[in-house]
Amino acid sequence: MLHHPKPDLFQLSLKVNGKLVEREIVTHMRLLDFLRNELLLTGTKEVCGEGECGACTIIMDGQTVNSCLILAVEAHNRNITTIEGLTNTQELSKLQQSFEDHHSVQCGYCIPGMVLSGEKLLERNSHPTRDEIKYELSGNICRCTGYHKIVDAIEHASDVDAADEHR
Amino acid sequence: MKYYSPDSLDAYFKLRSKLAGKDVAVLAGGTDLMPRYERGLSMPDHLIDLKSLSKLSSILVSDDYIEIGALTSIQDLHDHAVIQAEFTAIHQAAHEFAGTQIRHRATTGGNLCNASPAGDLLPGLYAFEAILELTNADGQRTLPISDFILGPGKTALSDGELLTAIRIPRDHWDSKFIKVGLRQSMAISVINIALVYHHLEASFTHLKIATGAVAPTVITLDEFCQAYQLNPSNLLQHIQLIDNAISPIDDIRATANYRRTVLKNLIRDFLTNG
Incomplete structure (x- = not known):
């Protein structure tokens, strides 16, 4: 959370998970705080607050970004997807299912960011190598030491349909 | 804190002269500035977001030079075909730059203006002898990169002046x-x-x-x-x-x-x- 002795208001308008959102906010509010505290989209997490860990990863205009490093006013007229908006239904995306199948989640705090980074990679490259996955995820830190299973989940996300038949 | 996002250099310089003497900061990608605010640096009374200066985020290629707009993101720099083909060191530095989320936001000009002794784009720009274009309300001047960076966090930018482009000769080294x-x-x-x-x-x-x-x-x-x-x-x-x-x-x-x-x-x- 950032503070300013002389707060000023801004009429913010943006798309979040496909819906138009209009709110009056203080200009010094971070996008992360806007999503969590104003819109109650608490799937986006805060850990380091300085762009190192990737727990606050969201997709803005098609690119993964750290929402802790962006002011909400910078997202004016932008299009945001958070982990809550990844699918339009209660069902999991293929990649989310793959995280479940590979037991990739321990405490879970890094997972929304990991999933969004993984989704963007798979969008460009449906069969990434393990090295490509590690490169893409280098801005997402897991402190439960669960990287292997996270990489497994992304590597095999495209096989999820086939795996379903064996369940 | 008043927030501004001028959409032309003209509008930017008018705003700067209106705010002369006030507590002003400029914001590009924010990947360096925001953590400083997080750690307690006080936020300015007037914050000018440069990202609507869309002319500054393109890369132009001529026969002799490549001209990188100062707001070009590290990711766009990395992905550019001519950078990949002719400026391997810069492409490699952009490849190893932070992580994906940061590369999407951080700007080439921001990396220069921060003037960190460890800035990863800088050695490539020095070794390729980049020329920087600085713009103020009265016009433009150019400086070799080695005359632009004066020390840690210190540059030759004068008050209200903007780094607008980085030109690198296409020498095919x-x-x-x-x-x-x-x-x-x-x-x-x-x-x-x-x-x-x-x-x-x-x-x-x-x-x-x-x-x-x-x-x-x-x-x-x-x-x-x-x-x-x-x-x-x-x-x-x-x-x-x-x-x-x-x-x-x-x-x-x-x-x-x-x-x-x-x-x-x-x-x-x-x-x-x-």
Whole structure:
């Protein structure tokens, strides 16, 4: 959370998970705080607050970004997807299912960011190598030491349909 | 805090003159500024977001130069075909730059204006002899990068002046970027090196080496390169010239001695083994 002795208001308008959102906010509010505290989209997490860990990863205009490093006013007229908006239904995306199948989640705090980074990679490259996955995820830190299973989940996300038949 | 996002340079300079003498900060990608606010740096009364100056985020290619708009993101710089083909060291530095989310936001001009001794784009820009275009309300001037960065966090920008573009001559040199960090990604460099060169059989017809995090600013090892080009067989003797050129310090990432040793070894290795 950032503070300013002389707060000023801004009429913010943006798309979040496909819906138009209009709110009056203080200009010094971070996008992360806007999503969590104003819109109650608490799937986006805060850990380091300085762009190192990737727990606050969201997709803005098609690119993964750290929402802790962006002011909400910078997202004016932008299009945001958070982990809550990844699918339009209660069902999991293929990649989310793959995280479940590979037991990739321990405490879970890094997972929304990991999933969004993984989704963007798979969008460009449906069969990434393990090295490509590690490169893409280098801005997402897991402190439960669960990287292997996270990489497994992304590597095999495209096989999820086939795996379903064996369940 | 008043927030502004002017959409033209004209509007920007009008705003700057209106806010003259006030507490103003400019924001580009925010990947360096926002963590400072997080750590307690007080936010300005007036924040000017540059990202609506969309003219500054394109890369133009002419026969002699590539011109990188100051707001070009590290990711766009990395992905550009001419950067990949002709400026390998810069492409490699962009590839190893932080992590994906940061590369999407951080800007080329921001990396220059922060003037960090360890900034990963800087050695490549020094070794390719980049020229910077600075703009203020009255017009433009150009400066070689080595005259732009004056010290850690200090640049030649005057009040209200903007870094608008980075021009690099298309000399078709080969090049290479080497980063030593404590971890592959998201790590500030212990040292970084850019080598720009041209081989003719066994000898170098062009050799320019720039290195970061071994002095308050990036250093070009011109004396060493000249000596080596004149007499390549005396490499071990010339390598001492590197020691004279740099002034590394001990910090949390490495000792000064480590930096000296690793730098000399990496350069020796490159010149002997390619």
